[in-house]
Amino acid sequence: MSAGTVEIRRSGSTAVLTLRREAKLNALSTHLERELLRALDDKAVTTSRAVVLTGGDRVFSAGADTGELREMTPEAITAYYRDSGAVYEKVAGLPQPTVSAVAGYCLGGGLELALATDFRVADATAVFGLPEVGIGILPSSGGTYRTVRAVGPARARELVLRGRRLSADQALAWGLVTEVCEPGAHLEQALRVAGELAALPxxxxxxxxxxxxxxxxxxxxxxxxxxxxxxxxxxxxxxxxxxxxx
Known part of the structure; x- marks a missing residue:
């Protein structure tokens, strides 16, 4: 099943949502965010016992489509957070357990999306970072808040203020991800975690x-x-x- 830039399928009682904007490294445009919002309301998701979110085998997401936001007025940005920008809190608020399966870049808005899930499984190719301050903005879709909660204020400053990038192993050591697996095994392992959780009440x-x-x-x-x-x-x-x- 497909919802444009978001593919929806079931693996047993787990719903798998795959970002499909590979030509743009799964950059989170407002269109993709709206497609993800719609996908989250799909029956395949609402009737699932767990949800896995992935970007495929090459990249999770290289970040938000900042070109769109640069053109917005303050009023339009406020409206954005009520519209497609609400997807991050929608993911965070799902009643089912949620797992991100991460390979390649997981940067900016992509990391904010992964942080909105309950668990993050990364393969060895994954790279994590929040580069927003370097271009004059900041993580604003729950990223600052959830980074502090995940790694503490001192390390959050390294990620958010200094724009430090972490390898999968570094992210594991910092507590940013739940576990690291071999390259290409991230989805299989995320489905295994989701399956364990889906079996619970x-x-x-x-x-x-x-x-x-x-x-x-x-x-x-x-x-x-x-x-x-x-x-x-x-x-x-x-x-x-x-x-x-x-």
């Missing part, structure tokens, strides 16, 4: 994802309360129905 996955996200920015007492309320809710949902004794 979907409600428990969805609720626990939300609690983990909240825990990073919530005081201890509030996080403990969230855990306890979530546990009570999940425990009730998991309880088997019993017959009416009367």
């Amino acid at each position: 979907p409600l428990a996955i969805a609720v626990t994802k939300r609690v983990i996200d909240a825990a990073a920015d919530t005081p201890r007492e509030s996080t403990l309360l969230l855990e306890q309320l979530a546990y009570a809710s999940l425990n009730q949902a998991a309880r088997p129905a019993t017959e009416d004794p009367t």
Whole structure:
């Protein structure tokens, strides 16, 4: 199945979304972002138990199509974040577990998209970086926020302010990616991870994802309360129905 620049297919209970703008190194144009938004609402995705996002065998994404944004007024940029620019938070908010399968360049907006997923599997060819400050802007699709959460403020400054590029092994050592595999094995390994997650109770996955996200920015007492309320809710949902004794 294809949605233009985004290919949609199922692998068992996992939905696989592949960016298909190879001639432009999967640069994230507003058109591609809208296609990805539409793909996320496709039945093959909404009925899946896990989602894998990839750019193919050569490149994940070399970044946003900055030429488009350069021409925008401040008003148009504000509108952009409500339109196609909302795709990054849409990915981050999916109830299913999400895995990025990364080969080659994963730069700028491409890294922001990968950071919006729960897990990042990189093959040995992957290169990660956030070059935005060097051209006078900054990562603005959750990239600054999620980079700090992933690697801490000091290393985030290396990536965001200095524009440092990381190899797959360096990204693993920094905590930016979940695991590294042999060249060309990223999709297979991402599907393996997704398959393990898809076998888990979907409600428990969805609720626990939300609690983990909240825990990073919530005081201890509030996080403990969230855990306890979530546990009570999940425990009730998991309880088997019993017959009416009367």
